[in-house]
Amino acid sequence: MTNDQSLMTTPLPARAAQVLRKLALDEQLKQTIPTDPVLGPLARKVAGRFVAGESLSEAAQRVEDVLARGHRANVEYMGESCRDPHLADTETEVFLEAAKTMPAECSISLDLSHIGLAIDPELALANATRIAEATAGSGREMMISAEGSDRTDAVLALHRTLSARFEHVGITIQARLHRTAGDLKKLLQRPGRIRLVKGAFLEPESIAYTREDPALADAYLSYAKELLDAGHRCSFATHDWNLIRHIDQYLDAQASDSAPWEFETLMGLGPDHLDAMAAKGHPTREYVVFGTEWWLYVCNRLAEDPQRLFQAVVDAAS
């Protein structure tokens, strides 16, 4: 069966999600839509639900709100696949500024390809080291995001180098990638927090579970238990209530503010799950994103739940 035929036999919500994930990776659309005089403002209205704003000061305001609600915060300056070495350096400056100005309870996340990995691993290492030094100096965690599977080896290798020098540099792993079973064993030997996500990228079925496959939830839970049994610093980054509930049950009555685990959700996706876990005494964190490169991020959020497409139409029209 060709790709087109297989798309036609897939249910409509899953087809919409596949199309959105393809659009998310279209670098030309990423440039043209936000600057288009008609589509740009509409797309910005849709993005407003998921993105704090374009500037660091808008993100800082949102971070204050998150802290006031009793959660920890994380901030990410959005961007990926930077192809210009000079730009990779200047984008790094924004992370350095965030490390200087954000409250200490706010960790900093980044895609390594935003700061040079798609150009030269040595450039990415130099820029990541600057951010690691700045975040260590201000006593906060630095978290490396997971990218497409074609970059996983390079991301993990760079994290290994940073881990030899820094204890506060965490990493994100994707439950949907089959390789994660082996990667996790090695990452448990490194000090930084391990953030467990399902994985947002369109990946071939030969290397990843599909989003609909029940085996994905089983894999997520088995990795979560492995992290908890090891007592490793970790983050359960999911909005899937079934998974959150199962992990909470596994933890039973052990919740405490100094626990090595935390539950983490993305801004704009409903604070209910996070509030429920905080009320039980679990550490919780909300992930705030900002910047002008919101196209990939917003497409991925819309692709994840068909209901959000309807919400997007309402947001665009309001």
Ligand SMILES: Cc1cc2nc3c(=O)[nH]c(=O)nc-3n(C[C@H](O)[C@H](O)[C@H](O)COP(=O)(O)OP(=O)(O)OC[C@H]3O[C@@H](n4cnc5c(N)ncnc54)[C@H](O)[C@@H]3O)c2cc1C
């Ligand atoms: C803090 C954080 C950091 C992240 N960092 C990364 C990263 O670095 N790299 C990366 O690849 N990804 C990252 N992600 C995204 C992640 O990989 C997932 O793509 C995203 O979180 C969606 O999966 P989920 O586990 O939240 O649950 P989902 O699968 O989205 O499920 C959540 C809920 O959505 C509803 N839902 C889902 N599908 C449907 C449907 N078809 N119909 C109706 N309802 C539906 C259900 O109510 C379900 O309970 C991150 C996520 C978080 C929270």
